[in-house]
Amino acid sequence: MxxxxxxxxxxxxxxxxxxxxxxxxxxxxxxxxxxxxxxxxxxxxxxxxxxxxxxxxxxxxxxxxxxxxxxxxxxxxxxxxxxxxxxxxxxxxxxxxxxxxxxxxxxxxxxxxxxxxxxxxxxxxxxxxxxxxxxxxxxxxxxxxxxxxxxxxxxxxxxxxxxxxxxxxxxxxxxxxxxxxxxxxxxxxxxxxxxxxxxxxxxxxxSALTLARAARAVTRLRDLEGSSRIVTALSATAVGANRQAFSPQAGRAAVIPAAARVAEEMRGLLQDESEPARIQDPFGLRAYIQAQGAVVDAMDRLGRLVESLTATAQENPLFDFESQRAVHHGGFHQASLGLAIDGLNLALAQSAPLVISRITMLHDPAYTGAPPFLADGTDGSSGHMMVEYIAASAMAQLRNAAQPASLNTVVLSQGAEEDASFATQAVEQLDRAVDSYQTMLSIELLSAHRAISVLGRPTSSSLRRVVASLREVLPIVAADHDLRPDIEAAGRVLPGLARGVLPEA
Known part of the structure; x- marks a missing residue:
């Protein structure tokens, strides 16, 4: 040696x-x-x-x-x-x-x-x-x-x-x-x-490493995606959303089953049929089930593909014991995997502006009746003004990660391999996208929790349990203060927010 x-x-x-x-x-x-x-x-x-x-x-x-x-x-x-x-x-x-x-x-x-x-x-x-x-x-x-x-x-x-x-x-x-x-x-x-x-x-x-990274990303994203339902329901409650956007009719009109499931879960969280504040809300709420249904659909599709590939022999060459020969092939070229990962990255990217929309609504007196940025009313107070910049920064990172890796190409090994799927790069981008998505949802959770508490909005029984648990880790401080610890606390609590509240998939 x-x-x-x-x-x-x-x-x-x-x-x-x-x-x-x-x-x-x-x-x-x-x-x-x-x-x-x-x-x-x-x-x-x-x-x-x-x-x-x-x-x-x-x-x-x-x-x-x-x-x-x-x-x-x-x-x-x-x-x-x-x-x-x-x-x-x-x-x-x-x-x-x-x-x-x-x-x-x-x-x-x-x-x-x-x-x-x-x-x-x-x-x-x-x-x-x-x-x-x-x-x-x-x-x-x-x-x-x-x-x-x-x-x-x-x-x-x-x-x-x-x-x-x-x-x-x-x-x-x-x-x-x-x-x-x-x-x-x-x-x-x-x-x-x-x-x-x-x-x-x-x-x-x-491609065991790429599959492993995809599996870990999907597992993590499933928790965050479920938590987005809780966060959006809190935001909807805070701004008096029109519940028709989550109705069975809206779910059916969205066509894909995932959107109908999202709508059903939203109805279960909101429960009451209180009078809406508006005939139509901005897209952050009105188009939530459509955008989030696309995320769920892409996430589930990637998860199923990963599970299938754990049971697939793709070695080159592949030994076929029935015909007693070695078969030379290109099964290692993970085009479908790369496209599935790219699809999930794109779905997350198109959902990001809706998160920004809901954060904007929470900070706008026209939707909440509270001072701008949920400040305490002191002249010149900024409240949650700066967290919008963090969310916008995270959205820029998320959208950057959505550039399809499968569009890349390369010629290597003296022309022996004249293309690649770049699924490995796609999953690297997915890791970054999930990080950015978590940051955006953490910001929305922070502002929605503050809005519910400051405004004293009545919530459903399911959301009351969530709000009570949030108060233990995110105490409301009215005056302007250092928000970094709050943002970090929201990020820690976010992945487990839906456990015990939403039905298990």
């Missing part, structure tokens, strides 16, 4: 950034059989539940590994009997036992910030699930090593830059080097795993 590798392996856990949330084995490991994992499964893994192979999976993989070795002896197999990329026409000596490790070492080049450990766990679980499906022809020893890595929480160091939506080669090569004992892990890794040329490329041939 090279000297620098020996040094790297013995880095302590404190040398790497750690997640604030440490894994707690509160739940039993999820069972992986190759039939796929749900977002709920992946969330459990992220929090430290671990994963184990279902009975019979290893026996099947051992049989298929033997069959794959036989297929490889009868026909050329990309990455095993040849090089990769621009070297795909270069034959590799059948006795070259170092070819697999050379591939892993050369492809483990990455850069950028560390991927959070929760996301790394999810990446490992997704790859384990995909390998448990039939198609890779990989050594069962490698699959067992991956299972052990999750069990022992011996995580590799993964960086964000290296993929372009045509398989996360750098992330998975880095994982393989950690499994082989050539890179450090977060917990001791006493028994390295051997990677022959029959397992190196099959292990790398997956």
């Amino acid at each position: 090279r000297e620098h590798e020996q040094h790297d392996r013995h880095h302590s856990r404190s040398d790497r950034p750690r997640d604030a949330h440490q894994p707690v084995q509160a739940e039993p490991p999820i069972e992986v059989d190759g039939a796929g994992l749900t977002l709920t499964d992946l969330d459990k893994v992220a929090r430290g539940a671990g994963a184990r192979l279902a009975p019979g999976v290893l026996d099947r993989l051992r049989r298929q590994y033997r069959e794959a070795r036989g297929i490889s002896a009868r026909q050329p197999v990309y990455g095993q009997s040849t090089g990769v990329g621009a070297n795909r026409f270069v034959e590799v000596d059948e006795h070259d036992d170092e070819h697999g490790l050379r591939l892993l070492r050369s492809h483990a080049a990455d850069a950028g910030p560390h991927v959070p450990e929760e996301t790394v766990r999810v990446m490992l679980a997704i790859r384990l699930s995909q390998l448990a499906a039939s198609g890779s022809g990989i050594s069962p020893d490698v699959v067992q090593g991956l299972e052990r890595m999750l069990r022992d929480d011996a995580l590799p160091s993964i960086r964000t830059m290296g993929g372009i939506g045509t398989a996360d080669l750098a992330a998975l090569a880095s994982t393989a080097l950690a499994m082989a004992g050539e890179r450090p892990t977060t917990n001791p890794w006493p028994t390295p795993v051997s990677f022959g040329k029959d397992s190196a490329l099959p292990f790398m041939s997956s």
Whole structure:
């Protein structure tokens, strides 16, 4: 082993950034059989539940590994009997036992910030699930090593830059080097795993990191999106909204089922049929179910696609054990995944101006009857004036993140790969979009809570419970004061706001 590798392996856990949330084995490991994992499964893994192979999976993989070795002896197999990329026409000596490790070492080049450990766990679980499906022809020893890595929480160091939506080669090569004992892990890794040329490329041939990041983003967004219902209902109550915008008729007119669900949830939160202050409200309220229904629809679509891809063998080449041949293909080109992520980014971006609209209404005496910006009435008081600037800044960031990554293209490896899906970049943008969306909703929550309290607006029984809990963490201070702690408190409480109030999806 090279000297620098020996040094790297013995880095302590404190040398790497750690997640604030440490894994707690509160739940039993999820069972992986190759039939796929749900977002709920992946969330459990992220929090430290671990994963184990279902009975019979290893026996099947051992049989298929033997069959794959036989297929490889009868026909050329990309990455095993040849090089990769621009070297795909270069034959590799059948006795070259170092070819697999050379591939892993050369492809483990990455850069950028560390991927959070929760996301790394999810990446490992997704790859384990995909390998448990039939198609890779990989050594069962490698699959067992991956299972052990999750069990022992011996995580590799993964960086964000290296993929372009045509398989996360750098992330998975880095994982393989950690499994082989050539890179450090977060917990001791006493028994390295051997990677022959029959397992190196099959292990790398997956978009498991991009899928993991998408899964984490959707899971986080689901909480925020549900909370947006509570926040919007508070805003609607504060400004005396016309409830017809959330009526069953409005839900049906929106066509998509997600919009009808949003309307139904809004009716459940508002409950009373109080006289509206206006015949029609601004779009922030009047078009809420249409815009938010589009967000829910795009979010659910991406979630379903991610779950499907956890059960899909997409390795190139793919071993078809029925026909007994290796099939060379482009399944790693994640065009549909990139488009689905772009679609969610765009849906969030088009909903952002409506958040700004509701914040503006809350700060406008014409809608509330309160002093401008919900100030205390002292001459020249600014109240919540400046939080509008924060919301506008977050909206600009969100809309910037909505530029479709799938419009990009590139030619690499001497023309061997003349395009890419850029799904990896799309999911990076989604992370930023979710951050900005949370900031915008936090600002609206802060102002809606203040408006309800200052104006003494009557609320439904569901909202009364929310308002009571908010008072414990967001006490109302009438005079101008430092708003940063309030904004931070609103951001902390926001993700869990809908739990126990809205029905579980």
